[in-house]
Amino acid sequence: KQEVTQIPAALSVPEGENLVLNCSFTDSAIYNLQWFRQDPGKGLTSLLLIQSSQREQTSGRLNASLDKSSGRSTLYIAASQPGDSATYLCAVSGRSNYQLIWGAGTKLIIKP
Amino acid sequence: GAGVSQSPRYKVAKRGQDVALRCDPISGHVSLFWYQQALGQGPEFLTYFQNEAQLDKSGLPSDRFFAERPEGSVSTLKIQRTQQEDSAVYLCASSFTSGGAAETQYFGPGTRLLVL
Numbered sequence: 001k002q003e004v005t006q007i008p009a010a011l012s013v014p015e016g017e018n019l020v021l022n023c024s025f026t027d028s029a030i031y032n033l034q035w036f037r038q039d040p041g042k043g044l045t046s047l048l049l050i051q052s053s054q055r056e057q058t059s060g061r062l063n064a065s066l067d068k069s070s071g072r073s074t075l076y077i078a079a080s081q082p083g084d085s086a087t088y089l090c091a092v093s094g095r096s097n098y099q100l101i102w103g104a105g106t107k108l109i110i111k112p
Numbered sequence: 113g114a115g116v117s118q119s120p121r122y123k124v125a126k127r128g129q130d131v132a133l134r135c136d137p138i139s140g141h142v143s144l145f146w147y148q149q150a151l152g153q154g155p156e157f158l159t160y161f162q163n164e165a166q167l168d169k170s171g172l173p174s175d176r177f178f179a180e181r182p183e184g185s186v187s188t189l190k191i192q193r194t195q196q197e198d199s200a201v202y203l204c205a206s207s208f209t210s211g212g213a214a215e216t217q218y219f220g221p222g223t224r225l226l227v228l
Contacts, residue, residue, distance in 0.1 A: 089154050
């Protein structure tokens with residue numbers, strides 16, 4: 001059974017720092033991996049989607065990498081801003097390529 | 113509408129009551145998903161529709177949970193005889209076509225259900 005783990009559960013850093021969020025999964029036979037952002041009282045917003053054949057994706061200050069063989073992904077956030085404060089979740093596609101298996105998330109606080 | 117909408121946003125129910133949660137997907141989206149998110153946890157898959165067909169209901173936790181999408185657009189998740197362990201945020205998502213591996217799911221704001 002696929003399990004997704006995110007470490008750390010919470011992270012607080014000063015504004016302007018670069019930071020890395022980690023995601024690991026137990027079964028390397030995935031179709032894709034996605035990183036989402038969740039703001040309190042709001043839905044999940046997809047940030048980056050990495051297909052199983054890809055190694056990384058970039059969007060603005062965000063860069064996500066995927067190493068299927070080791071079961072790991074990282075989300076790199078450059079020059080963090082207070083508006084980046086949110087919970088970040090990673091999800092991998094499960095036994096059916098539409099079914100997402102989620103980590104519990106990392107709650108990120110960027111201090112002004 | 114511009115995004116996925118869900119109603120109500122908050123629901124308080126007494127244990128044993130039935131509740132119905134509504135999801136309006138993005139217009140034209142074929143696939144619709146329901147997830148349950150407990151406090152401090154990631155979402156867990158409940159069920160998946162392609163148009164009006166419920167193709168996967170393997171995540172529904174018990175036979176008290178029932179979902180439908182009769183006309184292939186709006187969906188309703190119904191929970192009968194609610195229990196305290198049903199308290200969670202229920203998220204709905206839609207995607208443009210078959211919800212395949214390369215397709216993004218767009219999420220609604222969720223319905224927060226509290227069962228007393």
